[in-house]
Amino acid sequence: MPDPQKHDMHGRHDSGFLPLRRELMRKSLHVLALVIPAAMLLLGKPPSIVIFGGLAFLGIVLDIIRADKAPLNHWIVNFFGSLMRPREKELPQGRVVVNGATWAMLSAFLLVLFFPVQVAAFAFTIFMLGDAAAALAGRRMGRIRLGKSPKTLEGSLAFLATxxxxxxxxxxxxxxxxxxxxxxxxxxxxxxxxxxxNLRVPLVAALTMLAVQHL
Known part of the structure; x- marks a missing residue:
């Protein structure tokens, strides 16, 4: 039986582990992030491309700069550190580490750039809420590993049900x-x-939706 104190949200043993309370706080941001698909639907494609493209660019620039500018990284960690995973805070030898928020903005930008708005919004929504459900179910109930995957059956079922x-x-x-x-x-x-x-799952969801719609 996996030791819940040694595994992260979905049964993974790595530097991404967060205590349950902080994991709950981090995943609550996924619910707040539903403003992103809502904005896609309300604003339409061109404004969404500009907004999310700009936010993704800003996030990437900040991640690059903080790799070389310790004061900036120190400020970001002090302000957002309770919601960041250890691997997002530790920048060994100036290595660029893209944090989860930047990946999410890049995902939103690519979705709205390459897919119809309805498909983009759906794909982003099921990932945000499904991932949160998988994280919490995996942390609380995860026992059955999926082969060599670090994830658990319980977490994946929660994702699918959501x-x-x-x-x-x-x-x-x-x-x-x-x-x-x-x-x-x-x-x-x-x-x-x-x-x-944050990038892989929404893009797979959108590609599958597009393929099914064209069958």
């Missing part, structure tokens, strides 16, 4: 299209791939 519920109520999305996209996103979230899941 994404399917969203598919039922999301405006302009057929449930079966959403269900296929949710399944693909769940697999992408559980897979031990190197690309950050």
């Amino acid at each position: 994404a399917l519920l969203i598919s039922l109520v999301f405006p302009g999305i057929y449930f079966w299209h959403g269900a296929a996209s949710s399944m693909a996103a769940c697999i992408a979230e559980a897979a031990p791939l190197p690309l950050d899941d």
Whole structure:
């Protein structure tokens, strides 16, 4: 049985571990991040490209600068450190580390740039809420590992259930299209791939949705 004190949100043993209270705080930001798909739907494609492209660019620039400017990194860690994972705060030998918020902004930008707004908003929504559900279920109930993956079956089922519920109520999305996209996103979230899941999972969800819509 995995030791919950030695594994992070989804059964992973690495420098990303946060205490449960801080994990709850971090995942609460996923709910607040629903303003992003809401903005996509309300503002439309061109304004969303400009806004999220600008925010992604700003995040990348700050991550690059803080790798060489210790005072800036110190200020960011002091201000946001309670919500950052250790690997996002530690910058050995000036190495650039892209934090989760920057990945999320880059994901939102690429989604709205390459996909219809409805698909982009859906993909981002199921990741934000599904990932939060997976994190909490994995931390509290995760026991069954998915092969060599660091994730747990309980966390992945929570992700899938949340994404399917969203598919039922999301405006302009057929449930079966959403269900296929949710399944693909769940697999992408559980897979031990190197690309950050804030980018990988929403893009897989959007690509699957587009493929299913064109069948």
